[in-house]
Amino acid sequence: MIEFAVLILKNLTRNRMRTALTGLAVVVLVSVYGFVSSATKGISELVTTQASETRLVVTERWMAPSRFPMRYVDKIADLPEVDDWTTITFYPGYFDDSRRNWRRGTAIATRPDNLYAMFSDLQDLDPAAALALQEEKTGALIGPEILEMMNWKVGQRFRFVSRSVFGAEVPLTIVGVLPAGLWDRGLVFRSDYYKDVLGQHDTVNLMYIRVRDEQTGERLATLIESQFMRHQPEVRVETESSSVARFVGRNAAVLAIMNVVVVILLIDVLIVLANSISISAQERRSEMAVLKVIGFQPRQIMMLIVAEAVLVSATGSALGASLVYAVSELNQADLLPIRIGFLTMFPVAPTVIAQGVILGTLLGVAGSAVPAWNVRKIRVADVFSEVV
Amino acid sequence: MPKRCHISLQKVTKHYVRGQETVRVLQDVDFEIPPGDFIALTGPSGSGKTTLLNLIAGLDQPTEGRVVVDGVDISELDEAALARWRNGHVGFVFQFYHLVPVLTAFENVELPLLLLRIPRRVRKRQVAMVLELVGLGHRLRHRPGQLSGGEQQRVGIARAIVANPHLIVADEPTGDLDGTSADGILDLLQALHQRMGKTIIMVTHDPQAASRAQIAVRLDRGALIVDAPPALTTSADVPEWTGQR
Numbered sequence: 001m002i003e004f005a006v007l008i009l010k011n012l013t014r015n016r017m018r019t020a021l022t023g024l025a026v027v028v029l030v031s032v033y034g035f036v037s038s039a040t041k042g043i044s045e046l047v048t049t050q051a052s053e054t055r056l057v058v059t060e061r062w063m064a065p066s067r068f069p070m071r072y073v074d075k076i077a078d079l080p081e082v083d084d085w086t087t088i089t090f091y092p093g094y095f096d097d098s099r100r101n102w103r104r105g106t107a108i109a110t111r112p113d114n115l116y117a118m119f120s121d122l123q124d125l126d127p128a129a130a131l132a133l134q135e136e137k138t139g140a141l142i143g144p145e146i147l148e149m150m151n152w153k154v155g156q157r158f159r160f161v162s163r164s165v166f167g168a169e170v171p172l173t174i175v176g177v178l179p180a181g182l183w184d185r186g187l188v189f190r191s192d193y194y195k196d197v198l199g200q201h202d203t204v205n206l207m208y209i210r211v212r213d214e215q216t217g218e219r220l221a222t223l224i225e226s227q228f229m230r231h232q233p234e235v236r237v238e239t240e241s242s243s244v245a246r247f248v249g250r251n252a253a254v255l256a257i258m259n260v261v262v263v264i265l266l267i268d269v270l271i272v273l274a275n276s277i278s279i280s281a282q283e284r285r286s287e288m289a290v291l292k293v294i295g296f297q298p299r300q301i302m303m304l305i306v307a308e309a310v311l312v313s314a315t316g317s318a319l320g321a322s323l324v325y326a327v328s329e330l331n332q333a334d335l336l337p338i339r340i341g342f343l344t345m346f347p348v349a350p351t352v353i354a355q356g357v358i359l360g361t362l363l364g365v366a367g368s369a370v371p372a373w374n375v376r377k378i379r380v381a382d383v384f385s386e387v388v
Numbered sequence: 389m390p391k392r393c394h395i396s397l398q399k400v401t402k403h404y405v406r407g408q409e410t411v412r413v414l415q416d417v418d419f420e421i422p423p424g425d426f427i428a429l430t431g432p433s434g435s436g437k438t439t440l441l442n443l444i445a446g447l448d449q450p451t452e453g454r455v456v457v458d459g460v461d462i463s464e465l466d467e468a469a470l471a472r473w474r475n476g477h478v479g480f481v482f483q484f485y486h487l488v489p490v491l492t493a494f495e496n497v498e499l500p501l502l503l504l505r506i507p508r509r510v511r512k513r514q515v516a517m518v519l520e521l522v523g524l525g526h527r528l529r530h531r532p533g534q535l536s537g538g539e540q541q542r543v544g545i546a547r548a549i550v551a552n553p554h555l556i557v558a559d560e561p562t563g564d565l566d567g568t569s570a571d572g573i574l575d576l577l578q579a580l581h582q583r584m585g586k587t588i589i590m591v592t593h594d595p596q597a598a599s600r601a602q603i604a605v606r607l608d609r610g611a612l613i614v615d616a617p618p619a620l621t622t623s624a625d626v627p628e629w630t631g632q633r
Contacts, residue, residue: 003502010490290486293447294500294547295475297468381448384438384482384559 004300008307015280019312022276026316026363027323029262029269030356034324034348036258037355042346055120055240056217058207058224060233065090067203068233075227076207081220084210086111086118087191089200091170092163095150095187099161102338105146107160107170107187109194112139118208120240121182129176137193139175145184145332147177160187170197208240266363273367277309281371288375289383302372309368310361317360321353393458393477393554393587395421395444400453402439413439415610417453423554426581426588428601435607437591438559444589445478445557446470457555475503479548483560485540487532493519493543494528500551518546522576538569545576549586556580558590562597574600 012019058076059066070087077085089109096103112133115122125141133139140160142152152158154174162168170189178186195201211217221237228235281288288301328348331340397419404411413436421427421444429437442448443455446462455463457477465473474480487496494515501511519525522542532540541561548556558577562570578600580586590601598604606613 006495007488007491007499010495014490286486287488290482290488291499292471293445293474293480295471295503295551297471299468300503379448381439381442384442384447 004304004307008304008311011280011284011304011308012312014283018276018280022273023312023316023319025269025272026313026360027320029265029363030317030320030359031324032265033262033359034321034352034356035343036255036262037352038328038343038346038348039258040255041349054211054213054217055118056209056211056221056237057240058209058235058237059205061236063233066205068207068235070202070204072228072231072235073204073207076209076224079220079223081211081216082209083212084114084117086114086208087204088206088208089191089194089203090205091160091194091198093169094161094163095146095158097159097161097169103149104163105185105187107140107189109189109191111192112190115188117210122179124179126176129178132175133188133190136173136175137190137196138171138173140172140187140189141176141178142174142188143178143184143186144180146187147174160189168198170194209237214239270363270367273309273313273363274370277305277368278371278374280308281305281375285375285378286383288378289380292378292380298376301378302376305372305375306365306368309372310364313360313364313367314357315360317356317363318353320360321356324348324356325350325353393421393423395419395555395587396454396456397440397443398454398456400440400443400450400455402436402443402448403451412610414443414450417610417612419605419612421587421589424581424585424587425603426578426601427590428598428604429589429591429607430593430595430598430604431607433593436610437607440607441557441559441589441591445480445555446474447480475500475551477553477555479545479551479553479556481541481544481548481556481558481561483563485532485537485544485564487540487543487547489532492529492531493524493535493539493546496532496543497546497550500547504551515546515550518550519543521549522546523572536569537565538572541565541569541573542576545573545580549580549584554587556586556588558588560591560593562592562594570594570597 058068058072060068073085073087076082087110091107091109092104093107094100094104111118112130115125115130115133129141133141138157146152150158152174154176156174157171158174159169159171162170170193172189178184178188191204209220211220217239221239224237225235291301291304292298325348327336327340328343330336331343332347397417400414400417400419401412402414404413417440429440431437439448443450443463444457446455446457446465450463453463454461460473462470462473487493488499491499497515497519498511501514506514516525516528519528522545524539524542524546527535527539532543535543541564545561548558556577561577562573565573574597577588577590581588588601590597592598603614
């Protein structure tokens with residue numbers, strides 16, 4: 001087939017606009033595929049983290065975002081089967097007072113003394129960092145991406161500026177770095193300091209409870225829910241794993257829609273490709289017949305058509321995948337004018353390039369199958385009787 | 389030493405079915421062409437000239453009868469075997485040249501050789517030599533669109549002979565050319581016949597072109613009639629195989 005490379009390449013230059021537009025359709029498809037597959041992979045990784053049956057999550061039953069009174073925490077913590085507990089309060093803000101969009105994040109105020117026991121995804125946290133947070137009331141643990149973006153170092157002081165309350169800010173000292181991955185853009189500081197600085201003692205967003213075993217968890221969940229049933233607000237208690245599953249379930253619907261869009265786009269590009277190759281082959285019927293006359297086998301003529309389609313499709317997909325990967329990398333390095341939060345959460349892996357090329361190749365083969373088969377069946381005598 | 393090429397058509401019949409109608413193009417044609425002859429096929433439009441040419445060149449299959457070339461019954465070969473056979477045995481010259489427009493003259497002529505597993509260096513040398521032979525040694529890198537009709541036909545002839553076939557079939561090779569260009573092409577075909585011993589079968593409407601052949605064979609209502617061309621003055625000049633002597 002390499003002998004025919006010149007013929008294949010030059011055939012693609014006949015109608016450059018058509019070739020470029022067909023390639024562009026593949027670029028778009030593979031780009032969308034790259035983003036969606038990264039999101040799907042990211043979400044499934046979230047599910048496979050060590051979500052536990054022995055940790056319970058308490059939230060307000062009906063409202064989102066959840067928020068319930070601090071007095072609930074005291075009552076729940078006093079229950080006999082609660083082995084350990086912590087609270088989570090979300091505090092949205094900016095990493096500096098420039099208030100730029102890509103410098104914003106949500107800090108978590110929590111207890112510093114039981115991080116390993118209460119957060120399944122903090123098992124890789126450096127013990128020195130955990131200890132430093134216990135010792136320094138203004139301490140903060142910060143995600144590696146933020147550290148890089150802001151060009152900060154451990155020991156640095158900064159002010160976390162509130163997004164909702166104008167003028168409110170929390171002075172913090174970086175005492176350690178959070179593990180990479182889910183915590184890339186995280187910021188964790190002490191809940192007691194949060195109360196001192198902002199004077200908010202009344203409510204929390206979530207409460208995590210640790211229990212001895214699964215049965216205890218079920219019993220305790222029922223007990224807590226019934227205890228606060230007639231209170232305002234009511235609470236929901238579920239295991240960490242079912243909470244994650246619920247989160248994933250909510251996102252799964254979105255992902256399913258995105259996957260459907262990708263499939264529709266795939267079919268669409270397949271039709272575009274098949275149509276483009278069909279027109280191109282139809283325009284060259286007499287040339288194909290001449291190739292047959294001079295001795296080309298039907299399968300060789302078929303291969304010429306398939307090779308043209310695969311070349312356009314694989315090149316387009318390699319470009320599309322490389323583009324997506326490059327955008328993701330530039331986004332991670334904060335070199336884009338606008339930071340894309342979606343890509344920050346689900347960065348595109350380099351394997352997407354290989355997947356994109358494979359997808360493009362398969363697309364090329366599928367899109368050219370029918371036109372190639374039709375060309376294979378061309379009868380030379382029929383073509384020349386049309387010509388003359 | 390030219391390759392041998394004995395062509396034998398035995399009771400060849402060709403019918404086409406068009407809707408409800410069966411068109412009988414050739415009926416029981418018996419015809420022998422000895423190696424090294426230059427035959428002109430003439431006759432009115434629709435008389436079956438091109439059909440006969442296609443059968444001899446292995447581009448079409450007879451409805452009945454046999455087409456035997458050098459002992460091989462090509463009417464029995466399947467499509468792939470026929471393609472292989474054509475590549476090694478037949479060079480085809482078309483009325484409208486049918487060159488690949490995106491390829492240069494050199495690349496067009498090179499096409500048949502791509503199918504033969506010969507070294508690239510040898511291939512390049514052979515193509516250059518053949519283009520030199522047809523008088524286009526200076527037009528190697530030109531595309532068909534940059535060549536005149538006569539030059540394009542010369543490229544077509546170069547493509548037909550580059551794999552050194554023993555049989556050249558030409559369908560109205562001068563039909564789309566002016567008088568001067570047509571003469572040049574006919575000179576070239578004659579030279580291929582006389583100097584290289586090629587067997588040439590040429591379909592033509594043009595009596596001038598037909599006069600360049602050794603024998604003019606007229607097709608009329610599916611039957612063959614052998615005419616003595618102007619160049620042949622006595623019955624002794626008519627080849628024995630025609631049965632007309």
